[in-house]
Amino acid sequence: xxxxxxxxxxxxxxxxxxxxxxxxxxxxxxxxxxxxxxxxxxxxxxxxxxxxxxxxxxxxxxxxxxxxxxxxxxxxxxxxxxxxxxxxxxxxxxxxxxxxxxxxxxxxxxxxxxxxxxxxxxxxxxxxxxxxxxxxxxxxxxxxxxxxxxxxxxxxxxxxxxxxxxxxxxxxxxxxxxxxxxxxxxxxxxxxxxxxxxxxxxxxxxxxxxxxxxxxxxxxxxxxxxxxxxxxxxxxxxxxxxxxxxxxxxxxxxxxxxxxxxxxxxxxxxxxxxxxxxxxxxxxxxxxxxxxxxxxxxxxxxxxxxxxxxxxxxxxxxxxxxxxxxxxxxxxxxxx
Ligand SMILES: NC(=O)c1ccc[n+]([C@@H]2O[C@H](COP(=O)([O-])OP(=O)(O)OC[C@H]3O[C@@H](n4cnc5c(N)ncnc54)[C@H](O)[C@@H]3O)[C@@H](O)[C@H]2O)c1
Numbered sequence: 001x002x003x004x005x006x007x008x009x010x011x012x013x014x015x016x017x018x019x020x021x022x023x024x025x026x027x028x029x030x031x032x033x034x035x036x037x038x039x040x041x042x043x044x045x046x047x048x049x050x051x052x053x054x055x056x057x058x059x060x061x062x063x064x065x066x067x068x069x070x071x072x073x074x075x076x077x078x079x080x081x082x083x084x085x086x087x088x089x090x091x092x093x094x095x096x097x098x099x100x101x102x103x104x105x106x107x108x109x110x111x112x113x114x115x116x117x118x119x120x121x122x123x124x125x126x127x128x129x130x131x132x133x134x135x136x137x138x139x140x141x142x143x144x145x146x147x148x149x150x151x152x153x154x155x156x157x158x159x160x161x162x163x164x165x166x167x168x169x170x171x172x173x174x175x176x177x178x179x180x181x182x183x184x185x186x187x188x189x190x191x192x193x194x195x196x197x198x199x200x201x202x203x204x205x206x207x208x209x210x211x212x213x214x215x216x217x218x219x220x221x222x223x224x225x226x227x228x229x230x231x232x233x234x235x236x237x238x239x240x241x242x243x244x245x246x247x248x249x250x251x252x253x254x255x256x257x258x259x260x261x262x263x264x265x266x267x268x269x270x271x272x273x274x275x276x277x278x279x280x281x282x283x284x285x286x287x288x289x290x291x292x293x294x295x296x297x298x299x300x301x302x303x304x305x306x307x308x309x310x311x312x313x314x315x316x317x318x319x320x321x322x323x324x325x326x327x328x329x330x331x332x333x334x335x336x
Contacts, residue, residue: 001298005032005066006094009058009082010073011041012166014096018071019049021286028294035061058082062089069094069119069293075166076181077174080105083120087112092119094293098184099311101176103319110308119296122311125285126185127192127304130278131257131265135248139193143273144250150194150229151249152186154178155242158235163211170211177213179204179318183233188306188314189246189262190231196224196313201330202321208236219321231321 006022008015011034022031033053036042042054055061062070062085070086072079072095080100083093087109099122100106113120126132138144156178168174175181191197199222204214215236221229237243245258245266253270257263268275283291292303320331 001028003028003030004294004297005030005068006071007033007035007061007064007067007069008071008073009035009061010075010096011036011038011045012073014073017284017286018073021284021290024283024287025290025294028298029290033061033064033067058085062086062091068092068297072096075168075174076176077101077168077171080109083109084112087116087118087120090116090118094119094121094123096123097188098122098176098180098315098318099308100315101173101180103312103316106308106312106315110312113308119293120308121293122306122308123286123289124185124188124306124311125289126189126262127306128285128288129257129262130281131259131263132189132246133304134276134278135193135246135255135257138255138270138273139248139250143253143270144248144255145252147194147225147227147248147250149227149247149249150190150223151245151247152183152190152229152231152233153243153245153247154183154186154233154235155237156182156235156244157237157240157242158182158209158215160209163209170209170213170215172213175213176318177204177206177211177217178215178233178235179217179321180213182235183217183231184314184318185262186233186244186246187231187318188311190221190229191313191317193246193248194221194223194227194229197229197317197320197333198222198224199330199332200317200320200324202324204321204325207234214325217321217325219324221317 035055069092163170202219204217207216216234219231247256256267258266324331
């Protein structure tokens with residue numbers, strides 16, 4: 001198989017994780033080109049990766065016919081328009097979370113990708129966490145019995161200095177606050193475990209930062225089938241991060257995945273099912289995601305990749321939390 005040539009747009013903080021993940025898959029993947037509007041950063045990249053092509057114009061980058069897949073790592077509010085431009089140029093797209101800031105934009109992208117017969121995936125690398133995979137398998141095997149309650153908790157600390165790092169951090173349009181930036185992973189995992197959300201009551205506020213987007217959100221969710229969920233999401237935990245976790249409670253047991261980064265069982269109380277050993281990670285979760293892309297290009301199935309339809313579930317729930325907070329009422333979520 002020919003190596004897949006990846007082109008990354010946006011060479012900021014998350015860039016390294018993608019470059020390393022591609023390197024970890026170097027038998028089948030290559031970082032072929034990058035694009036950024038910051039010329040200084042492009043100079044650094046040229047020194048670090050002398051063989052990689054660099055573009056300061058996104059348009060010229062998209063016109064490079066040797067790039068197979070565009071990887072979008074720019075500020076979140078640019079994702080949808082950049083993904084649209086890439087799909088229109090006939091490129092497959094892998095996009096950092098969130099793939100779009102609003103469900104309507106995501107639906108439009110999904111339709112375009114389908115029309116053009118192109119791949120469109122979102123990066124939510126926690127789906128590759130071994131502990132998360134074990135929890136999902138336990139649910140699929142019915143080990144927790146009838147699922148009653150699910151919880152997502154994010155009690156993280158983000159300082160004022162953190163929000164001042166880049167002008168887009170903490171804005172509604174480009175970042176989306178704790179709901180669309182930090183906790184979208186946990187919102188996704190709650191939907192992954194609990195199924196499709198039907199309705200939500202939410203509150204979203206700025207409690208302790210000088211930012212526009214909410215640093216705290218609380219929500220109560222009804223899922224299809226009658227189970228319930230609740231979310232406590234904040235970047236106001238003091239003085240440091242406390243918790244990022246998912247808990248699923250059924251009538252036969254409870255599993256809570258927490259740890260430093262969803263990599264440990266904080267609770268494992270399951271009738272007749274002993275806690276399995278979590279395997280040591282051989283690859284980063286980003287590298288595992290790239291492995292799935294390579295397998296897909298080689299003709300295998302989608303694996304754990306999140307396509308636009310799957311990404312829509314958590315984005316619809318996230319948007320409904322915003323809407324509920326604004327309108328002070330329970331919001332029904334209409335499945336796409
Ligand atoms: N999966 C994860 O866990 C995870 C972690 C961190 C960030 N992210 C996501 O990655 C994305 C980027 O985050 P970051 O922290 O790396 O941001 P950043 O601000 O550090 O980097 C953004 C980069 O994009 C470039 N850029 C901005 N506008 C551009 C344009 N129009 N054309 C080309 N380049 C442009 C900037 O110059 C900068 O180099 C965000 O969407 C964020 O949500 C995901």
